[in-house]
Amino acid sequence: MARKDSELTGVKEIARRANVSIGTVDRVIHNRKGVSKKTKDKINAIIKELDYQPNIFARRLASKKQLVFAILIPKVSQETNYWEAPLLGIEQAGAEISPYGITVQPYLYEVNDKKSFLEQVARIDLDQVQGVLLAPSFIEESAHFIKALESKKIPYVFINSDIPGYNSLSYFGPDLYQSGYLSAHLMKYLVKRKEKVLIINISQEIDDQHHLSRKEQGFRNYFKDHKIESPILKIDIQQTDYAHVSKALGQILRKEPVAAIFVTNSRVSTVAKYLKKTKDTQPILIGFDYTKENLVFLKEGIIDFLICQKPREQGYKGLMALYQFVLHSRTGEKNNFMPIDIITSENCDFYIN
Amino acid sequence: MARKDSELTGVKEIARRANVSIGTVDRVIHNRKGVSKKTKDKINAIIKELDYQPNIFARRLASKKQLVFAILIPKVSQETNYWEAPLLGIEQAGAEISPYGITVQPYLYEVNDKKSFLEQVARIDLDQVQGVLLAPSFIEESAHFIKALESKKIPYVFINSDIPGYNSLSYFGPDLYQSGYLSAHLMKYLVKRKEKVLIINISQEIDDQHHLSRKEQGFRNYFKDHKIESPILKIDIQQTDYAHVSKALGQILRKEPVAAIFVTNSRVSTVAKYLKKTKDTQPILIGFDYTKENLVFLKEGIIDFLICQKPREQGYKGLMALYQFVLHSRTGEKNNFMPIDIITSENCDFYIN
DNA sequence: CTGAAAGCGCTTACAG
DNA sequence: CTGAAAGCGCTTACAG
Numbered sequence: 001m002a003r004k005d006s007e008l009t010g011v012k013e014i015a016r017r018a019n020v021s022i023g024t025v026d027r028v029i030h031n032r033k034g035v036s037k038k039t040k041d042k043i044n045a046i047i048k049e050l051d052y053q054p055n056i057f058a059r060r061l062a063s064k065k066q067l068v069f070a071i072l073i074p075k076v077s078q079e080t081n082y083w084e085a086p087l088l089g090i091e092q093a094g095a096e097i098s099p100y101g102i103t104v105q106p107y108l109y110e111v112n113d114k115k116s117f118l119e120q121v122a123r124i125d126l127d128q129v130q131g132v133l134l135a136p137s138f139i140e141e142s143a144h145f146i147k148a149l150e151s152k153k154i155p156y157v158f159i160n161s162d163i164p165g166y167n168s169l170s171y172f173g174p175d176l177y178q179s180g181y182l183s184a185h186l187m188k189y190l191v192k193r194k195e196k197v198l199i200i201n202i203s204q205e206i207d208d209q210h211h212l213s214r215k216e217q218g219f220r221n222y223f224k225d226h227k228i229e230s231p232i233l234k235i236d237i238q239q240t241d242y243a244h245v246s247k248a249l250g251q252i253l254r255k256e257p258v259a260a261i262f263v264t265n266s267r268v269s270t271v272a273k274y275l276k277k278t279k280d281t282q283p284i285l286i287g288f289d290y291t292k293e294n295l296v297f298l299k300e301g302i303i304d305f306l307i308c309q310k311p312r313e314q315g316y317k318g319l320m321a322l323y324q325f326v327l328h329s330r331t332g333e334k335n336n337f338m339p340i341d342i343i344t345s346e347n348c349d350f351y352i353n
Numbered sequence: 354m355a356r357k358d359s360e361l362t363g364v365k366e367i368a369r370r371a372n373v374s375i376g377t378v379d380r381v382i383h384n385r386k387g388v389s390k391k392t393k394d395k396i397n398a399i400i401k402e403l404d405y406q407p408n409i410f411a412r413r414l415a416s417k418k419q420l421v422f423a424i425l426i427p428k429v430s431q432e433t434n435y436w437e438a439p440l441l442g443i444e445q446a447g448a449e450i451s452p453y454g455i456t457v458q459p460y461l462y463e464v465n466d467k468k469s470f471l472e473q474v475a476r477i478d479l480d481q482v483q484g485v486l487l488a489p490s491f492i493e494e495s496a497h498f499i500k501a502l503e504s505k506k507i508p509y510v511f512i513n514s515d516i517p518g519y520n521s522l523s524y525f526g527p528d529l530y531q532s533g534y535l536s537a538h539l540m541k542y543l544v545k546r547k548e549k550v551l552i553i554n555i556s557q558e559i560d561d562q563h564h565l566s567r568k569e570q571g572f573r574n575y576f577k578d579h580k581i582e583s584p585i586l587k588i589d590i591q592q593t594d595y596a597h598v599s600k601a602l603g604q605i606l607r608k609e610p611v612a613a614i615f616v617t618n619s620r621v622s623t624v625a626k627y628l629k630k631t632k633d634t635q636p637i638l639i640g641f642d643y644t645k646e647n648l649v650f651l652k653e654g655i656i657d658f659l660i661c662q663k664p665r666e667q668g669y670k671g672l673m674a675l676y677q678f679v680l681h682s683r684t685g686e687k688n689n690f691m692p693i694d695i696i697t698s699e700n701c702d703f704y705i706n
Numbered sequence: 707c708t709g710a711a712a713g714c715g716c717t718t719a720c721a722g
Numbered sequence: 723c724t725g726a727a728a729g730c731g732c733t734t735a736c737a738g
Contacts (some may be wrong), residue, residue, distance in 0.1 A: 010715050021725045026717065034723055056452055058715035061410040061730045099409055099681050182703070328452050339705040350535070352692040363731050374709045379733065387707055411731035414714045 010055060018043045029054065056327060060101055067102045069094075069322055070124050072117075072134035072145075073159070073315075075108035079240065082266050082291050082311065083111070085353045086159060089315030090133065097323045104319070105129075112204050112240060114138050121145050131322040132156040133315075136163050138205065155325055159318040160311070161211040162335075169325055172318045174309040175337040176211055180218025182340050183262055183286055186305055188222075190284045191230050195259035197223075198252070198283075199234040202245060202267035206236050212264040219262060233258065240267060246274045253280075260284035268306070272297035290343060290351060299345050309338040312353030363408060371396045382407065409680060413454050420455045422447075422675055423477050425470075425487035425498075426512070426668075428461035432593065435619050435644050435664065436464070438706045439512060442668030443486065450676045457672070458482075465557050465593060467491050474498045484675040485509040486668075489516050491558060508678055512671040513664070514564040521687075522678055525671045527662040528690040529564055533571025535693050536615055536639055539658055541575075543637045544583055548612035550576075551605070551636075552587040555598060555620035559589050565617040572615060586611060593620060599627045606633075613637035621659070625650035643696060643704060652698050662691040665706030 011022040011029075018025065020039055027035050028043040035043075046052075071090055074083045087106070094104035107123055110116035117138050124132075132149060136142035136158055146166055149156050155169045162171040191197060199219060201212045220232060233256055237248045249271065261283050263271050268287020272294075275282055282302065287294065290308045297303040317336065324330040343351055364375040364382075371378065373392055380388050381396040388396075399405075424443055427436045440459070447457035460476055463469035470491050477485075485502060489495035489511055499519055502509050508522045515524040544550060552572060554565045573585060586609055590601045602624065614636050616624050621640020625647075628635055635655065640647065643661045650656040670689065677683040696704055 012715075022716080023718090023726080024724060027724090030717090036723060039723085055414070055715050057410040057414040058730090059717075061408070061414055061732085062715075062717040064717090064730070096677065096683075178703075182700075324449065330449075340700075340703050342700065347535075347693075347695065350693050365731075375732080376710080376734090377708060380708090383733090389707060392707085408731050411714090412733075414716085415731075415733040417714070417733090 010052070010058075014043060014046050014050065014052060017046050065101075067100075067130045067326060068128055069102060069104050069131040069133060069319065069326075070129045071104060071106040071108075071319075072120060072124070072132060073106075073108060074111035074135060074137060077111050080111075080266050080269075080289075080291050080293065082289050083108075085290075085311035086135070086315030086318075089312040089317075089353075090319050093316045093319035093323070097319075100323075100327060102323065102327075109137075111137065114141055114205075117141050126152050126154060129154060131326050133159060133318050133322055135160040137161070139163055139210065155322065157318045157322050159314040168334075170318075170321050170332060170334050170336060172314045172321070172336045173338060174340070175335075176214040177218040177221075178337070179288075179307055179309065179340050180215035180220075180264070181222045182218075183215070183305075183307055184219040184222030184228075186286060186342065187219075187260055187262060187284070188226065188228060190304070191259045194229050194231075196256060197230050197232050198256075198258040198261045199232060200237065200249075200261060200263045200271060201235070201265075202237045202240055202263065202270065203265065204238055204240065206238060215264045219264075230259075240270070242270055242273060245270045246277075249274050253278075258283050260286070263287035265289070266291050266294060268303060269293035269297055272302040276300070276302050290348070290353065295348060298343065298348055301345065304344070306343040306348075308341045308343050308351065308353075310341070310353055314338060363405070363411075367396060367399050367403065367405060370399050418454075420453075420483045420679060421481055422455060422457050422484045422486060422672065422679075423482045424457060424459040424461075424672075425473060425477070425485060426459075426461060427464035427488060427490060430464050433464075433619050433622075433642075433644050433646065435642050436461075438643075438664035439488070439668035439671075442665040442670075442706075443672050446669045446672035446676070450672075453676075453680060455676065455680075462490075464490065467494055467558075470494050479505050479507060482507060484679050486671050486675055487511060488513040490514070492516055492563065508675065510671045510675050512667040515688075523671075523674050523685060523687050523689060525667045525674070525689045526691060527693070528688075529567040530571035530574075531690070532641075532660055532662065532693050533568035533573075533617070534575045535571075536568070536658075536660055537572040537575030537581075539639060539695065540572075540613055540615065540637070541579065541581060543657070544612045547582050547584070549609060550583050550585050551609075551611040551614045552585060553590065553602075553614060553616045553620075553624060554588070554618075555590045555593055555616065555623065556618065557591055557593065559591060568617045572617075583612075593623070595623055595626065598623045599630075602627050606631075611636050613639070616640035618642070619644050619647060621656060622646035622650055625655040629653070629655050643701075643706065648701060651696065651701055654698065657697070659696040659701075661694045661696050661704065661706075663694070663706055667691060 008016055011025045014025045015022045024035060025043055028040050073086060076084050107120040109120045118141055132154060134156060142163060157169050158171040160173045199216055203212055206212060235252050237245050266289035272285060285303045286305045287303060288307050290306060294303060294306055298306055321332055361369055364378045367378045368375045377388060378396055381393050426439060429437050460473040462473045471494055485507060487509060495516060510522045511524040513526045552569055556565055559565055588605050590598050619642035625638060638656045639658045640656060641660050643659060647656060647659055651659055674685055
């Protein structure tokens with residue numbers, strides 16, 4: 001039995017109401033050119049009126065082309081295996097969405113190397129990419145790339161650190177300020193009144209905008225807010241290799257013995273390595289991330305606390321957010337702050353990224 | 354231009370090779386009857402040889418029927434809002450997979466009421482259901498239901514507690530034994546040598562197979578393994594209302610003052626309520642779950658530690674596992690133990706289910 | 707037990 | 723600027 005006209009669904013019903021062919025409807029839906037403003041407006045009105053939701057099965061079946069998501073994050077380096085976890089999460093999400101015709105293409109840069117970041121960016125062909133998941137480690141270089149994405153209307157998601165003020169789809173990672181603030185809260189329990197505390201930033205890139213600075217601010221503000229009298233020293237080390245770090249540490253620690261040290265990133269293991277070699281009384285040591293190197297020192301008792309923020313989940317959820325948006329136009333929360341997990345030698349064996 | 358025969362894909366290629374129609378191929382793929390063994394075997398061999406993966410877009414487009422997943426979990430009760438979290442996770446997953454033609458039907462039973470469990474089970478029409486997500490609170494009653502599922506070949510996933518020995522697709526929840534074990538580890542730091550510790554089970558159903566017993570075993574075994582000399586008392590309270598619990602507590606605590614109490618489930622708030630009213634020295638109190646009631650007592654310092662195991666994630670991941678299996682024949686890990694999070698008044702505001 | 711045909715709701719050339 | 727038709731890879735009656 002033939003369907004009544006009024007029961008048509010989808011493009012056919014739209015076409016019928018607009019008195020055009022489904023081809024024209026398709027053109028309007030995809031914002032392709034070659035449609036008069038008049039018919040375009042008419043069709044759009046009907047789409048709105050019907051609250052038309054395209055059938056994704058039909059769409060993906062008819063259009064054989066794959067969607068490509070580019071992943072721009074650091075590669076695992078000799079210094080740290082931190083970036084293994086996000087990649088695992090991304091791979092899992094990638095496997096789950098691959099049946100929907102999505103291909104994930106990783107572009108991995110050296111974590112300390114702006115040039116390598118730019119090289120990877122150059123390799124991405126934006127005409128072949130429908131979404132980007134990135135860790136914007138280098139702020140200026142990222143800004144440039146993001147402009148290109150926005151002009152092509154390619155959606156992008158930040159993980160691990162964000163750059164406020166951009167129109168990213170969403171962000172999955174720590175609340176940097178808050179994680180510094182919580183570290184200070186922990187610190188409060190561990191140092192006595194007026195004992196000195198040292199903040200260490202170890203990174204090639206350190207400036208006021210930078211991610212590490214936001215953690216430092218959180219840390220300092222906790223001390224301010226709670227009127228803690230311990231003086232805060234601070235040192236920036238812009239060469240990340242052990243030789244440089246140990247030299248810088250030696251200089252300051254010989255002059256200024258401190259009760260506790262707060263390292264603003266995963267490089268805490270480098271500091272631990274130095275402390276282990278000195279026989280002085282060991283200061284309390286707090287740092288970031290569940291890396292292989294850090295775990296060793298945590299279990300040895302050199303590192304006291306690690307703050308960790310679900311790196312694996314950042315990758316997984318970040319990619320899923322991209323998928324939800326590109327395939328289903330579904331947007332979730334913009335800022336997704338990971339829980340601030342406190343890892344000690346006692347609970348580290350149970351930790352799940 | 355006509356395609357070369359060898360380029361056919363999917364059912365058409367299978368049909369060509371087997372010298373049958375695609376209708377017959379479809380029958381074999383779906384194990385429908387009415388195909389001679391001979392052709393069936395031939396087709397199955399070809400499917401295997403080609404490693405044929407059905408195109409889910411085409412499948413879902415052609416077959417207009419919805420898939421239904423039944424959710425069988427407790428409803429939020431007056432006594433505890435624990436089950437709110439899993440339901441939220443389930444709803445989120447449900448929203449994400451609804452574009453794929455999946456409908457989620459909740460069947461919520463009273464957490465303390467076997468009859469209500471059976472009533473909900475009776476409401477589920479197994480001929481209309483393609484998967485089940487359940488919290489098997491009542492062991493015998495669940496066993497019966499599971500048998501029905503297995504005879505109909507309906508896949509099912511456990512959350513929150515499992516029943517070992519069944520052929521569930523997977524389990525998302527605590528490692529019950531381990532969470533008892535970790536609780537004891539915590540306890541070790543908090544009680545002095547030879548001080549008494551009290552274990553409290555509050556539940557209508559308590560027996561050797563039961564979930565609570567497995568936590569208790571873990572707890573006891575930690576003490577054994579580590580030769581901790583504190584004597585362990587234990588009490589089972591099978592009426593969960595405050596009147597009964599407080600009476601039972603009064604009886605034992607008047608006779609036997611204890612340094613610490615371990616409540617094996619979320620009912621710890623009932624114990625806290627009692628302790629708050631007595632003016633005796635307060636024992637250390639450890640229990641389970643991030644419920645509204647428990648949080649109040651945690652912040653007041655009556656409850657010292659809450660063990661929490663991501664109830665929201667259990668629901669989300671459980672439903673996703675069902676979806677992955679039913680739509681993509683993808684199976685993950687069978688046992689998915691949630692991390693054992695330790696919540697204190699210090700970090701409770703940062704906790705994410 | 708098996709086949710031939712229609713149709714699911716889109717996209718993609720191609721024709722005008 | 724627009725339309726008509728073929729086709730994506732399945733499932734679903736229906737016919738025999």
